[in-house]
Amino acid sequence: MMETREREKQTVTTGSPGEGRNGHVNEIDAEPGRKRNLRPLLIALGFVVAVFVVIWGVRYFIYASAHQSTDDARVDANTVAITSKISERVDQIAVQTDQPVKKGQLLVVLDSADERARLDQAQANLQLALQNQQAGVAQGSGGVSQAQADVQNAAAQVPVAQAGVAAAQAQVQAARAAVPGAAQALAQAAANLHRTQTLVRSGDVAREQLDAAQAAYAQAQSQYRAAQDQVNVALANLSAAQQKIGAAQAGVGAAQGGVQAAQGKLSQAQAPAQIATQVAAVAIAKQNLAYTRIYAPIDGTIGEKSVEIGQTVSPGTTLLTLIPNDVYVTANFKETQVGNMRAGQPVDIRVDAYKGVTFHGKVDSINPASQNTYALVPAQNSTGNFVKVTQRIPVKIVFDRDTDFQRYPMRPGMSVEASVQVK
Numbered sequence: 001m002m003e004t005r006e007r008e009k010q011t012v013t014t015g016s017p018g019e020g021r022n023g024h025v026n027e028i029d030a031e032p033g034r035k036r037n038l039r040p041l042l043i044a045l046g047f048v049v050a051v052f053v054v055i056w057g058v059r060y061f062i063y064a065s066a067h068q069s070t071d072d073a074r075v076d077a078n079t080v081a082i083t084s085k086i087s088e089r090v091d092q093i094a095v096q097t098d099q100p101v102k103k104g105q106l107l108v109v110l111d112s113a114d115e116r117a118r119l120d121q122a123q124a125n126l127q128l129a130l131q132n133q134q135a136g137v138a139q140g141s142g143g144v145s146q147a148q149a150d151v152q153n154a155a156a157q158v159p160v161a162q163a164g165v166a167a168a169q170a171q172v173q174a175a176r177a178a179v180p181g182a183a184q185a186l187a188q189a190a191a192n193l194h195r196t197q198t199l200v201r202s203g204d205v206a207r208e209q210l211d212a213a214q215a216a217y218a219q220a221q222s223q224y225r226a227a228q229d230q231v232n233v234a235l236a237n238l239s240a241a242q243q244k245i246g247a248a249q250a251g252v253g254a255a256q257g258g259v260q261a262a263q264g265k266l267s268q269a270q271a272p273a274q275i276a277t278q279v280a281a282v283a284i285a286k287q288n289l290a291y292t293r294i295y296a297p298i299d300g301t302i303g304e305k306s307v308e309i310g311q312t313v314s315p316g317t318t319l320l321t322l323i324p325n326d327v328y329v330t331a332n333f334k335e336t337q338v339g340n341m342r343a344g345q346p347v348d349i350r351v352d353a354y355k356g357v358t359f360h361g362k363v364d365s366i367n368p369a370s371q372n373t374y375a376l377v378p379a380q381n382s383t384g385n386f387v388k389v390t391q392r393i394p395v396k397i398v399f400d401r402d403t404d405f406q407r408y409p410m411r412p413g414m415s416v417e418a419s420v421q422v423k
Contacts, residue, residue, distance in 0.1 A: 067348070068341065069419040072392065073331035075351070077412040080298060082107060082320040084313045085291045088114070097305050101296045101322070108307070108319050112292040119285035126278035133275060167241070172234035182220070182227035189213070189220035300324040327410045328364065328399070331418040332392040338366060340422040347397050352415040354408050360400045363420060367394040395420070 092109035095101055196213035200206075304321040307313060329349060333341070341363060349359040370391035397418055399410070 066423040067419040067421050068333060068337040069417065070331055070333050070337070071415070071417045072333075073329055073397075073416040073418045075327055075410045075412050075414040075416060076330040077324050077327045079303065079412070080300070080322040080324065081318045082294060082296075082322055083316050083318055084108075084110065084294065085315055086110070086115075086288055087312070087314045088112075088292060089312045090307055090309050090319075091292075093305070093307070093309060095302050095320070097302055099302045101300060101302060103296055103299050105296045106293060107296055107302075108294040110292040110294070110313075112289055115285065115289040115292055119282070119289050122278070122281040122285040126275070126282050129274050129278045167237075171237055172231065174230075174234070176231050176234075179224070179227040179231060182224040186217075186220040186224040189217040193217040294319065296322060298322065298324050323412060325405070327405075327412060329361065329397040329416050329418055331395045331397055331416070331420075332371060333395055333420075335370065335391045335393055338393050338395065341366060341395065341420055342422075346421045348419040348421075349397065349399070350417045350419075351408070351410070352417075357408065359403055359408070361397050361403075362400070364396040364398045367396070369393075 088110040090108060091111045094106045094109065101107065193210075193213040193216070196210045200210045300322045302320055303323040305319075306321070307317070307319040313319065329347075343363050343365055345363045347361045347363060349361055351357070351359065370393055372391055395418075397420075399405075
């Protein structure tokens, strides 16, 4: 370095005075020329920058005046908690965390030994109930047949009793028909006796005729009493025959009651309640057996596994968390931004994970309340010192159908900047 500088000094001192002055003057004269040559270039560059800034500013102003934007947004999804409906031990886990699954794919297998035993027991109880029902139906059918035969037998006794009544009535009529003749014979015997007694007192008739008249009178009295007795006997027989009709009719009624009782037993044996109870028990046992195999309810990805093999789970215990493929954006706009916001308006979506990529969607719905409304202890602005705080309104935004989720997978929780076109 020092040698170079010494050579330069020597070169300057060895040159002629005129040359040295002229060279210095030429260098000084060249500098203003260079500045004059750069000035138009700088002016043109500044003009281009100014035009670019104006164009960018105008475009930004137009975009900002027609859009409402927020960075308080994230990718969201209706996550599904895979739970158990029965209390059982985990026997197998068929999926792993971060694994995509299809609807109906097997996820978890629980121990099914107890459920199979309960199903066998329920099926055995159902078979026993069916056999008991068949035996009861057969017995009830036999009872109904016997009771119907008893009704027929009792009904057959009624005509017999009615015939007996008719015969008794004929006997009554015959007995009553004999009474007038016996009464007439008794009256004639009495008249003969009185006349004979008169003649015997006067001596016109012998005593022997009086004895004959008395004997005839006694015989007539006996026949009259016998005729009356026959009437009474015939009446008694008629009453007995009538009682037999009542007894026969009562027998028919009793037999018909027996038929109803037998039919009631048959209906009870045929009643489906007991069978239905056992059928329901079998259905419940089959359901519980089916619950030992847990399947994916929707397409998605396993997000979190909360259970291990051998662990005993209870009903409602979360086993896996399933993240659906259908995702959306939840953007929390200020209440001053949602005045002109409507469902169906287009939305520009920028995800922090994918810089420089703008996705498109539309407003699906606007929440009916602010975030603060759903807080465990909502603010009560009507009491105490009131401090006005701008509220946030959740807005649901859905992606367009042509979004390439294979190239740009959206994961719930990703930070998003959303701009809704409101004009």
